[in-house]
Amino acid sequence: MLSAKFSYILALFILFVLFQEPALAIKKSYIVYLGGHSHGSELTSSDLHRVNEFHHEFLGSFLGSKEKAKDSIIYSYKRHINGFAAVLEEEDASEIAKHPDVVSVFLDQGRN
Incomplete structure (x- = not known):
């Protein structure tokens, strides 16, 4: 009788483990392409800093x-x-791709 209960509990445990969702989502590198820049061809250090800040603020609004x-x-x-490469979860990349200012989001083939 004890072995039957043990077998039943063991079978339930194995099924539970097999169908368990991963606790951590897998992150991959994506490129988020935002199109062209508003600055001209002559870049100042101030322009470069503003672009960096914009990328951090934009992605921060999702993360x-x-x-x-x-x-x-x-x-x-x-x-x-205008864009950036970032390590993201698939769900975040999908949400970012829906934003009207985003031209495209795709896997960074060089890093994955």
């Missing part, structure tokens, strides 16, 4: 804080295109 955005952003594209 909950500017600090989280700073930790997530790998690289800011500031000169020829």
Whole structure:
């Protein structure tokens, strides 16, 4: 009788483990392309700083804080295109892609 209960509990435990959702979401590197810049071809250090700040604020609005955005952003594209590469969860990347100012969001093939 004891072994039947044990087998039943063991089977339930195995099923529970097999169908368990991962506790941590997998993060991947994405490139968020925001189109062109509003600044001209002559960049000042002030222009570059403003672009960086904009990227941190923009991503921070999705992640909950500017600090989280700073930790997530790998690289800011500031000169020829407007965008950034960041380590994101798939759900965050999907939400960012819906924003009207975002041209596209795609996996960073060089980092994944």
